[in-house]
Amino acid sequence: MTSGVDLAGQAHQCASVLLRRWLAETHTPVAEGPLRLTVGALRLGTDVVYSSPTGAHGFGAIHVLDDSDEPVAVADPGLLAASCSADARARALPGAPINSADAGSLVDWLLHALPRRELDPLALPDDLVAVARSVSDAAEARRWLAAHVEGRLLPAVLSWEGEDVAAATVKLLTRGPLAVIGLLGRRGVVHEEDLLAELRKWLGGVAEAHPASGWLVEHWLTSPTLTDLAALNGSDLRYRADSGRVEVRPVPFEAPNPLWSGAAEAPGVPIPELGEGWSLRPVEVVGDDGGPDVALVHRWMNAEHVAVNWNQAWPLAQWRAELAGQLGGQHSVPCIAGRDGRDIGYLELYRVQRDKLARCYSHDPHDLGVHIAIGEPDAIGRGVGSSLLRAVAGGLLAADRECRRVVAEPNVHNGASVGAFGKAGFGRSGEVGLPNKNSALMIFERG
């Protein structure tokens, strides 16, 4: 009844794979130290013992926490799989492919994977796994990388047909050398940043020597995000082939690009002129209680129709602190919008580059984003929101001539909001996972 396999270690490995994927696919920032999070109905805690630029994080024991955040059980792979499944299904709309009766679930995958000793729903090719396991020091890793770029990556880039950047990126980069670099980093064989710098250098050389193929390599070097495959979260995910056989059918998503050398500095957020009877002014915070603007925002945020979507029905003092914090920072500007002299709604205007959304799509440094809440109940549902959004998007594009896009990320379940953005001229550009929801990425392009 022994098999020579470290069963407890294997369970931790498998749980770690699932946690790592969930963090990546929900674009959750990760730093070394304690990590607490909620996956579906499961409250989890662990220590991040290795924080990886490629997402190959390492964890201490992963625990289920009680209401006081005390550990009560080891979060076993089966439990994690079930929670991730419930989470992903709840994030998606009821009619989404992942919620269809024959979609299967991550638990189906786990049940079939265990006897085959598979730990990862998106395993790497065997030869790359062998590299990741066998390379034993940084010099050897550098030699492998050079050989890989010369012998495999470069020929593949030069012979790649079609212009499907996403497919090329997944096959040649994210599910290839980037994954290997992550595994070597977690094993402590290399500093990932060193090897990433080396890969950047190699890719720069490729782009220079082979300008015809540069479009792909250029993308890899300059895009803030790269396409990777999601196996846990995404409305289009399925875990069964059409034949009913268990088979993970992953979907593409955008993850932060570890080769990206960083953003150009973006200017602050402009306050647009709206016209058409609309006014917009930054919130004013005055005095100990914040003054009338803070009181207004507090009242709106505690109105049921706003609270259900914003989940920020905070006390006055907390809103005073929040608004003062926003006004004192570079990230976003809280504003009050008025129509014909009457205040009706709250907006936050932000630079995507400084927002959590920066991790989710290939943004430009000048992209601007907007959050909106129509606070006055009698101003809802008569095209007021979409009229305001059209005015704001147009005003932002006019105020920053270098800005090409205004974006928003309403919860996919918030059909009213998605609809209002659509009516205002925002196009729906896929779905992005965030730590607590899946959002429709809505984009208003400069015409």
Add this chain to the structure above:
Amino acid sequence: MTSGVDLAGQAHQCASVLLRRWLAETHTPVAEGPLRLTVGALRLGTDVVYSSPTGAHGFGAIHVLDDSDEPVAVADPGLLAASCSADARARALPGAPINSADAGSLVDWLLHALPRRELDPLALPDDLVAVARSVSDAAEARRWLAAHVEGRLLPAVLSWEGEDVAAATVKLLTRGPLAVIGLLGRRGVVHEEDLLAELRKWLGGVAEAHPASGWLVEHWLTSPTLTDLAALNGSDLRYRADSGRVEVRPVPFEAPNPLWSGAAEAPGVPIPELGEGWSLRPVEVVGDDGGPDVALVHRWMNAEHVAVNWNQAWPLAQWRAELAGQLGGQHSVPCIAGRDGRDIGYLELYRVQRDKLARCYSHDPHDLGVHIAIGEPDAIGRGVGSSLLRAVAGGLLAADRECRRVVAEPNVHNGASVGAFGKAGFGRSGEVGLPNKNSALMIFERG
């Protein structure tokens, strides 16, 4: 990040609870030593280190096995819960309550139970748990049992209103002192059989002293099975209240009665006279290859319409051995049924008391059972099966005047078979879990 709780031990405890329930609710026989079983898609192995007459078995590490029955992972509670859920849902018909969209699942229960440190979907009352944990030797256990019978069981029996034997049994016995005896046995504090004998003696005294309440106690002492609650398997199970709140809504089932002092000796199986143009004869096994009857049964069992339900599409030699084994034993008699001189079907006639079905319902020693396969495809679907079944049931009741019931247990998914038994005069008496299916218990009562 420590809680003083033995997390690994807790995981094993929780997995053990689930395995114990699954074994009970599927009426799987358990003996000390290695145990291999299949729950849904999960192949499991463990060592039974304590085999309990009340079902309170103790297990070594519970492993997931690969195709060669080698352990590949620890079967964590989450995985077991997911597998038990999938298993229970697949056993039930698609329209059963357990398969309704809002039924919830065992995983929902587990996710909610973990932070509350609950290990068992059917926890005992706190005071009984305290007893089971604190009693430290056999003498103390006997004193507790005497006090429990005198102070709690007897008053409850005497004041029990209504005639709901099942509810009274669950509340007063199976989810009461029998569960405590099991826990004390598994802890090694008592020999369960000793304490069960003591309880039998006490109950005998109660029945004698209080004849008016004897109906209930009499049932406890003389029924081969007692009603217990199922939390893992059963078509009517649900894991959510009507409000949507997670809440296990268990269903009653029959489990072997550890107080039952054993069966009266039942005679062998009679071969009935059928009449109405039907003939029936025991299979003859002759010569090295078994002869023509064995060849016939082998052919029928390998016909697709039989194989899908019987799962015994074995080679000839295996059928020869099987039939010779049945003919040499007391359990069942394999027969060939003919109509107007033509052999058309295979039957197994058996005494329930010697069958796996004896663990599933409160049978009489003379109850007889029947398995049937219409082997000739052209004899299917025109009432032939139900005509034969009616003739067999009538013939068996005529052949054994003490027999009051003829029973059968077709898979609930085998609508054709359930329907044929129904047409033949068998009534459907609930659903029973067996190791590999849920069966409709079909009963033909002496009129």
